[in-house]
Amino acid sequence: MPEITRDEVAHLANLARIDLSDAELDQLAPQLSVILESVASISGVAGDDVPPTSHALPLTNVFREDVNTPCLTPEQALAGAPAVDQQRFSVPRILGEEA
Amino acid sequence: MTETLVAFDDVLASYDPAMGLEVHVELNTRSKMFCGCPTEFGAEPNTQVCPTCLGLPGAMPVVNGKAVEAAIRIGLALNCEIAEWCRFARKNYFYPDMPKNFQTSQYDEPIAFEGYMDVTVPTEEGDGETFRVEIERAHMEEDTGKSLHVGGATGRIHGADHSLVDYNRAGIPLIEIVTKPIVGAGEKAPLVARAYVAQLRDLIIALGVSDARMDQGSIRADVNLSLSPKGSGTLGTRTETKNVNSLRSVERAVRYEMSRHAGVLDAGRSILQETRHWHEDTGVTTSGREKSDAEDYRYFPEPDLVPVAPTRAWVEELRTTLPENPTQKRARLQAEWGFSDLEMRDTVGAGALLIVEETISAGASPQAARKWWLGEMARRANEAGVEVGELGVTPVDVARVQVLVDEGKLNDKLARQVLDGLLAGEGSPDEIVAARGLAIVSDEGALSAAVDNAIAANPDVADKIRDGKVAAAGALIGAVMKEMRGQADAARVRELILEKLN
Ligand SMILES: [Zn+2]
Numbered sequence: 001m002p003e004i005t006r007d008e009v010a011h012l013a014n015l016a017r018i019d020l021s022d023a024e025l026d027q028l029a030p031q032l033s034v035i036l037e038s039v040a041s042i043s044g045v046a047g048d049d050v051p052p053t054s055h056a057l058p059l060t061n062v063f064r065e066d067v068n069t070p071c072l073t074p075e076q077a078l079a080g081a082p083a084v085d086q087q088r089f090s091v092p093r094i095l096g097e098e099a
Numbered sequence: 100m101t102e103t104l105v106a107f108d109d110v111l112a113s114y115d116p117a118m119g120l121e122v123h124v125e126l127n128t129r130s131k132m133f134c135g136c137p138t139e140f141g142a143e144p145n146t147q148v149c150p151t152c153l154g155l156p157g158a159m160p161v162v163n164g165k166a167v168e169a170a171i172r173i174g175l176a177l178n179c180e181i182a183e184w185c186r187f188a189r190k191n192y193f194y195p196d197m198p199k200n201f202q203t204s205q206y207d208e209p210i211a212f213e214g215y216m217d218v219t220v221p222t223e224e225g226d227g228e229t230f231r232v233e234i235e236r237a238h239m240e241e242d243t244g245k246s247l248h249v250g251g252a253t254g255r256i257h258g259a260d261h262s263l264v265d266y267n268r269a270g271i272p273l274i275e276i277v278t279k280p281i282v283g284a285g286e287k288a289p290l291v292a293r294a295y296v297a298q299l300r301d302l303i304i305a306l307g308v309s310d311a312r313m314d315q316g317s318i319r320a321d322v323n324l325s326l327s328p329k330g331s332g333t334l335g336t337r338t339e340t341k342n343v344n345s346l347r348s349v350e351r352a353v354r355y356e357m358s359r360h361a362g363v364l365d366a367g368r369s370i371l372q373e374t375r376h377w378h379e380d381t382g383v384t385t386s387g388r389e390k391s392d393a394e395d396y397r398y399f400p401e402p403d404l405v406p407v408a409p410t411r412a413w414v415e416e417l418r419t420t421l422p423e424n425p426t427q428k429r430a431r432l433q434a435e436w437g438f439s440d441l442e443m444r445d446t447v448g449a450g451a452l453l454i455v456e457e458t459i460s461a462g463a464s465p466q467a468a469r470k471w472w473l474g475e476m477a478r479r480a481n482e483a484g485v486e487v488g489e490l491g492v493t494p495v496d497v498a499r500v501q502v503l504v505d506e507g508k509l510n511d512k513l514a515r516q517v518l519d520g521l522l523a524g525e526g527s528p529d530e531i532v533a534a535r536g537l538a539i540v541s542d543e544g545a546l547s548a549a550v551d552n553a554i555a556a557n558p559d560v561a562d563k564i565r566d567g568k569v570a571a572a573g574a575l576i577g578a579v580m581k582e583m584r585g586q587a588d589a590a591r592v593r594e595l596i597l598e599k600l601n
Contacts, residue, residue, distance in 0.1 A: 054400030060408040063164030069135025088263035
């Protein structure tokens with residue numbers, strides 16, 4: 001597994017909207033490399049005949065019936081919101097798509 | 100920034116257009132894609148949410164089987180292959196319209212792929228021309244929440260101070276249908292785009308899997324467009340225009356972007372690959388967010404959901420539930436309704452086939468249904484710049500108006516006033532008749548008195564009728580209708596006049 005570069009960490013931080021200082025990038029890049037290398041040791045165990053899996057159980061087609069179940073109340077739903085306005089989650093201005 | 104727009108014919112002289120259409124269909128399941136929250140449109144904000152669709156820690160999604168069924172049926176109706184095995188994927192991004200910070204979608208394993216739809220484009224001669232639109236994929240995903248941008252100079256996103264988010268819509272099942280690049284349409288490109296979305300909408304309605312209301316956003320189209328030098332056979336840089344939410348806008352957006360691209364290219368500049376926003380009121384697009392690193396969604400297979408592996412038996416069972424093939428259906432309906440070839444072609448050409456069919460099922464005669472939708476309603480839709488189906492008047496309303504006419508409770512003039520009421524959102528036809536006092540006066544006494552007055556006031560005309568010149572009755576009918584303020588049955592008035600003068 002190639003080392004994760006400082007530039008890649010900067011790119012990921014930007015995607016995740018996390019503002020990292022140069023000092024933090026210098027510190028985090030090697031740390032992330034170590035973590036990835038540890039996880040990558042799994043690929044040493046799997047042979048070529050073992051495809052990557054996305055789920056721990058060999059299940060398919062687990063479906064719900066199309067029926068309604070109780071919702072949260074708006075008060076419950078908004079309880080953890082940092083700011084609420086007009087029964088909606090109030091968030092800082094974003095540069096993005098219009099909904 | 101002022102755009103230089105090139106006249107449509109000049110665009111075609113120098114460039115070949117290529118289009119790609121991405122249509123999102125919101126399914127009409129009772130519950131959301133991965134949780135049991137209701138999906139009703141227009142509910143109070145944040146009343147249709149639960150830990151799963153809010154992405155609260157520990158909540159686990161489970162796939163709605165009905166939504167998978169709808170996805171397979173849409174895929175089959177679009178002549179697609181259905182995947183033997185496919186997964187959901189997380190599309191990671193950081194806008195507040197998804198509380199989870201990712202949208203559960205499908206990435207390189209769509210449930211349906213490699214299909215096509217044959218669309219009929221109207222021609223000047225009247226008979227349509229068929230154009231095959233290749234379908235790249237149809238995949239399952241979930242809708243996002245709705246943001247209200249407040250504060251700032253204009254209230255629009257660039258000036259917004261903050262956004263207020265309602266997650267009722269987050270998690271509603273969506274099927275995204277993506278075409279392959281549509282090339283070779285030339286001058287017909289705008290019409291092909293519109294006809295494709297129109298036919299896709301009709302197909303979705305026939306499948307019964309969505310409300311298919313473009314005005315409510317249950318069908319939404321993104322229009323990709325690029326130009327390449329004429330005859331080069333290459334693909335140019337594309338733009339993606341969002342918010343295109345009516346059939347007419349699909350056509351206009353393609354036309355506008357063709358003219359705008361040509362203006363940029365003619366000036367020796369290059370097209371920026373970007374998202375553009377469509378403005379219905381002004382008919383232009385404006386630059387949205389430039390897509391650079393935002394395109395990096397870091398997709399990975401969704402670990403909380405198991406793969407979907409539709410058995411071939413299930414797929415074949417669903418195939419038997421598909422609506423009949425559109426060509427066969429047209430032939431059948433034409434025979435049932437007794438329409439001439441011309442009448443049928445006009446109905447199809449006006450995009451009114453489905454709506455006429457529904458009006459007939461709701462109780463109107465085929466000729467009456469055709470007359471309303473291709474006449475009065477088409478005229479009003481044209482005035483409003485929308486499709487007949489987008490006027491907000493339902494087939495059931497129109498059928499009811501016709502029934503009232505058939506029962507002698509309304510004449511054509513009064514019926515048109517009921518339509519005014521329907522367009523103004525004043526309620527059902529019966530409510531409008533009552534509220535506006537439009538019913539024909541069936542009081543024979545009042546009618547008889549009005550006829551007597553008309554005869555007395557027009558002795559010359561009355562004499563002509565007595566002499567057998569029945570055609571002269573028109574003048575007396577006119578006088579009676581005037582006195583009755585139009586609220587009389589003209590046929591009954593005529594009968595009364597002839598009875599009294601013979
Ligand atoms: Zn939910």
